[in-house]
Amino acid sequence: MIRLQQLQFRYPQSPFQLSIPQLEIKDREKVAVIGPSGCGKTTLLNLISGILVPNQGTLISCNVDLKTLNDSQRRVYRISNIGFVFQEFELIEYLNVRENILLPYYINQALKLDQSVQDRVQELAVSMQIDQYLNGRIDQISQGERQRVAICRALLPQPEILLADEPTGNLDPANKRLIRDLLLEHAARTNATLIMVTHDDRLLDQFDRTIDIEQFHEVASVS
Ligand SMILES: Nc1ncnc2c1ncn2[C@@H]1O[C@H](COP(=O)(O)OP(=O)(O)OP(=O)(O)O)[C@@H](O)[C@H]1O
Numbered sequence: 001m002i003r004l005q006q007l008q009f010r011y012p013q014s015p016f017q018l019s020i021p022q023l024e025i026k027d028r029e030k031v032a033v034i035g036p037s038g039c040g041k042t043t044l045l046n047l048i049s050g051i052l053v054p055n056q057g058t059l060i061s062c063n064v065d066l067k068t069l070n071d072s073q074r075r076v077y078r079i080s081n082i083g084f085v086f087q088e089f090e091l092i093e094y095l096n097v098r099e100n101i102l103l104p105y106y107i108n109q110a111l112k113l114d115q116s117v118q119d120r121v122q123e124l125a126v127s128m129q130i131d132q133y134l135n136g137r138i139d140q141i142s143q144g145e146r147q148r149v150a151i152c153r154a155l156l157p158q159p160e161i162l163l164a165d166e167p168t169g170n171l172d173p174a175n176k177r178l179i180r181d182l183l184l185e186h187a188a189r190t191n192a193t194l195i196m197v198t199h200d201d202r203l204l205d206q207f208d209r210t211i212d213i214e215q216f217h218e219v220a221s222v223s
Helices: 041-048 071-081 097-101 103-107 115-127 143-155 173-189 201-206
Strands: 002-010 016-025 030-034 056-061 082-085 161-165 193-197 209-212 217-219
Touching: 002 041, 016 041, 030 041, 030 173, 030 201, 041 056, 041 161, 041 193, 071 082, 082 143, 097 103, 097 115, 097 143, 115 143, 143 161, 143 173, 161 173, 173 193, 173 201
Parallel strands: 030 193, 030 209, 082 161, 161 193
Antiparallel strands: 002 016, 002 056, 016 217
């Protein structure tokens, strides 16, 4: 369960403010996050992942109030529980496709890279239809294929919470549905909670619930 209560968040020197009186997302729930550009969708995902910290209020996730954790404890929380598909993918051009998928295992000593992980890379790549590119270069695959590499990387550690920030942007309608369905299927198979940002109303029908972040968006005076 993810529970936000009386949560307030502001960036320094910015009038943008997120004020969330109460928001709960149940374990294994599949939630779409919507709202106009700039209303705080990415900010919400960054708060849930522990990248950002609320100014006020509580954010409980995986039975921990994230505000009570220091930076290194929040990093451990993120590594252990969160898979994040970033809006800009955050792929590394000088690593090949397989190495990009394995990146969490290179940078986090808490994750053990053994044969079962290598086998899972192969399985995930097959399910995402990018297995033929595993030894290829990132700059030689399409936008949609890059998106699927980023998704494989987020899914590989089998996270309890999967956060996907507009993972279907810039894709044609058929590929948008394909990516959404792959995320939903993997989340269902691994009992993960899925929180996916989208601007596309046509993708909402397969989710348990839609949360419109605009209701929590406030404009404060800059101080
Ligand atoms: N690091 C930052 N410092 C100051 N302001 C920021 C920062 N990051 C985002 N903002 C501002 O916070 C607001 C919310 O940004 P956010 O990225 O969460 O919106 P969004 O709903 O995800 O937008 P989009 O749909 O365009 O991706 C915006 O007004 C943005 O300019």
